[in-house]
Amino acid sequence: MTRPAPASLLTIFGATGDLAQRMLLPSLYSLQAEQLLPPGLRILGTARSELDREGFSTLVANTINQRIPAAERNDAALRALLGRLDYCAASVDNDASMQALAAKVGELRNGDVLYHLSTAPRFYVPACHALAAHGAADAQTRVMLEKPIGKDLASADAINDGVAQVFDEERVYRVDHYLGKEGVQNLIALRFGNALFEPLWNSVHIEQVQITVAETVGVEGRGDYYDDSGAMRDMLQNHLLQLLCLVAMEPPARFGPNSVRNEKIKVLRSLRAIGRDDVAGESVAGQYTAGAIDGVAVPGYASELGRDSRTETFVALRAHVDNWRWSGVPFYLRTGKRLPARCTEIYIQFRKVPYSIFGGRAATDMQPNGLLIRLQPEERIELDLMAKTPGLDRSGLRMSQVALDLDFHQEFANARRRISYERLYLDAIEGNGTLFVRRDETEAAWQWVDTILDGWRSANHAPKPYPAGTWGPSAAVSLIERHGHSWRE
Template identity: 85%
Template sequence: MSVTPATHASLLTIFGATGDLAQRMLLPSLYSLQAERLLPEGMRILGTARSELDREGFAQLVADSIQQRIPAHERSEEALRGLLERLDYLPASADDDASMAALAARVQALRAGDVLYHMSTAPKFYGPACQALAAHGAAGPGTRVMLEKPIGKDLASAIAINDAVARAFDEERVYRVDHYLGKEGVQNLIALRFGNALFEPLWNARHVEQVQITVAETVGVEGRGDYYDDAGALRDMLQNHLLQLLCLVAMEPPARFDPTAVRNEKIKVLRSLRAIDASNVATESVAGQYTAGAIDGAAVPGYVEELGRPSRTETFVALRAHVDNWRWSGVPFYLRTGKRLPARSTEIYLQFRKVPYSIFGGAAAADMRPNGLLIKLQPEERIELDLMSKTPGLDRHGLRLSQVALDLDFHQEFSSARRRIAYERLYLDAIEGNGTLFVRRDETEAAWQWVDAIAAGWRDAGMLPRPYPAGTWGPGAAISLVDRLGHGWRE
C-alpha cells in the first residue's frame, strides 16, 4: 500500500489541553520549540477539553504554565507572545456529538494543510474522539493522531482501542507515544550502539553475562491512586517503558534509521521473549507493595494508607527475562521498577563476562571485576565504562588492580546545550510526520500479550505482592531473583 508523504502540520489540536500532562510537559515543550523558532511558520495550536474556557482563559493558563515550568533565564516575552498568538480554544467532549461537530468545524476553519491531533486524555476516549472526528469529516487524508501510552490495561482492551482508532486513522497516521523514547539518554543509547564500531562485536551472549534495566521512583502514588490501583507497576511502567528500553538494547541493527526498519527490529525482540506464565512465574518474577518507611530521612506512609483502602496492587516488580534468539540466548535480562525506592534512577547496565584466565596471582586475582557498561537516563544522562586498571604504587608485594570508570558526563561535555523535555523531540517529529520514535500497533499488542501472561500467572499461583519498607530496594525476594545465578543488582 502506498503512503502519501506527510508534510508539516499546519494545526496542532490537543485534547486534554488543560490537564496535568499538558501543563507539566506539553505546553512548556511547545514554548521551547517556539523560543528556538522550530515550530512551522503559521502553525496554529487548538486546545480542547471539558473545561469551559474561552481563548483568553486558555492563553492565561498557558502563560501560567510557562511561568511555573520554564526557568526564569529561559523565559522570553517575545517567545511567549509568539506562542500565545498561535492559540485557540474550544470546549468539547468525546461523548457530546454537538461539541465534537463544532470542534471539527473549527479544525477545518483553522487548518491550512496537515492536522496533528494529540490525545492527552484517558485511553477510553481515544476511540470515541477519533470516530467523532471521522464522522464530521476531520480525520481524512492529511491528518494524524498521537496517542499517549499505555494503550488499554491488557491485550483485549488494547485491541479494542486500536480497532476503534483504526476505523478513523490508518496505522501510518497513528503515533503512539512512549515519552521515554524522546529522552536524550535513549537517543544516546541508539548512537552508542549503531554509531560506534567498538561495541557491536561485543553486544551478544558471547561477551555479555547479564543486562539490568532499572526504573526507580522515590515518589508514591501522588493523587493518582485510583488510576494506579487499577494498573500497578506491571502495567503502568514495565509494559511500556521497560520493554521499550529492552527492545533498544536487544534489537538487531536496523537497515536504516527510519520508522519501518526500527520498528521491525523491535517487534522481533518482543516476539523472542520467553513466556513467563503459571509454569515459571514464581521463579522468574517478584511483586511487592511498599509499607511505611522513610525517603531522604522523611517518614512516608505505606501504599494502603495513601490509597485509603486495602489493596493487592503491586508497586514494585522485578523480572528475569530471556530473549531467545542467537544473539542473546542464555543472557538474563533483569527488569526492575517500583515506587518509594531509595533513589530516582533510570539506567541500563550491561555486565560483560570475566576474562577467561587471570595472569595475575595473589591479591590481584581477587581484585578482578568484570567490565561493565552503564547507561544512565535520569536524573542525569551519563555513559560509564568500568575497566580494570593497575593501582598506583611500586608493587613490591605484588601488582594490585582497581576498577576505574571512563565517564562521559553529558552535562559537562555539552554544558552549553539546554536539557530538553522529551516531548520537544516527539512533538517536532510528529509535526514533521516522522514516526521513528513512536510505537507501532503490533509492538503494543505483543508487549501486552507477554505482560498478560505474567499477570495471569500471578493470579493462578495465588501470588500476592510482598511487603517492602519505603526507602528500600524492594522485597528481599528480588535479591534472590538475581542471586540464584550468581548476580547482584547494581545499586
C-alpha cells in the same frame, strides 16, 4: 513510505490538564523559542473547561512562567506562541460540541492536522469516531495516543481496532515518552554510531543486562488509576520493554520508522514466556509499607490508598531473549515506587577475562567490565575498566576498577536539558514515526505481560511487602543472586 507534510494545525485534547501543563505546553514553548515550529502552524486547545481564546492564552502564559526557568524565558517567544493559539471547549460525549470543534478545525487548518489525545484511554475511540462523523479525520490527519493503550491485550486490541476504523496505522503515533528522552537517543547513538561496541554486543561477551526504573514517589493522588494498573501495567509493559528492545534489537537498515520498529518487534516476539510454571522463579511483585525517603517518614501504599490492596508497586523479572545474539543472557528488569533513589539506567555487564595473567591478590581484584547508561536524573555513560592501583606491593600488581565517565552536563555544558515531548512533538508534527510505538509492538508487549499476570492470578500471588526507602522485597535479591548475579545499587 513517503513522509506526510508537516502539520498546519496541532489540536490538543485535554489542553488544560496536568500533562499539558507539566510537559506539553512547556515543550511547545521551547520549540517556539528555538524557531523549530513550522511558520504557519496553529495550535488549537480543547477540553471540557469553558474557556475562550483569551482565557486559554492566559493559562498558557501562566504555565510557561511557572514551568520554564527565568533564564530561559523570552517575551518575544511567548508572544509568538500565544499568537498561534485558539481554543474550543468540547466533550466527546456531547455531539454538538464535537461538531463545533470540527468546524473550528476546518477554519484553522491549512493542510495536514495532528490530533493529540492527551486524555484517558477510554476517550480515544469515541474522540476518533466523533472527528470522523463530522468530517475532521480525512487522509491528511494523524493522531497521537498517550499510553497506556489498554490494560491487557484484549482492551488494547479494542482501542486499536476502534482507532483503526478512522486512522490508518501509518497515521497513528503511540507515545511512550521515554523514547523522547535524550538518554534513550544516546543509547541508539552509542550502539550504532560507534565501531567499538557492536562486535561485543552479544552473548559471547555479555553476561547479563539490568534495566532499572526506580521512583522515590508514591502514588501522588493517582491512587484509583494506579490501583487498577500497578507497576507491571504502568511501567514495565511500556517503558522497560521499550528500553529492552533498544538494547537487544539488531542494527536496523536505517534510522527510520519501519526499519527501527521492525527490529523492535523481533525482540518482543523473541521474549521467552514466563507462564504459570515459571512466575515463582522468574518474577517478584512487591508493595511498599511505611518507611522513610531521605529521612522523611512516608506512609505505606494501603494507607495512601485508604484501603487494603493486592496491587503491586514493585516488579522484578528475569527475562530471556531467545535468539542467536542473546541466548543464555539474562535480562533483569526492575521497577518500583518508594525506592531509595530516583534513577533510570541500563547496566550491561561483560564477561570476565577468560584467564588472568596476574597472580596473587591481583587475580582476586579482577572485576568484569561494565557499561552504565543512565537516562535520569542525569544523562551519563560510564565504562568500568580494570587498571593498576598506583603504588608498590611485594606481592605484585594490585588492580582496581576505574570508570571512564562521560557526564553529558559537563561535556555539553551549554546544551539545555530538554523535555522528552519536545522531540516527540517535533517528529509528530513533521510526520516522522521513528520514536513512536507501532500497533504490533503494543500487542506483543501485552501478550508477554498478560502471561505473567495470568500466572500471578493462577497462583493467587500476593505482592511481598517492602519498607519504603528500600530496594524492594528480599525476594528480588534472591531472584538475581541465585543465578550468581547482584543488583547494581
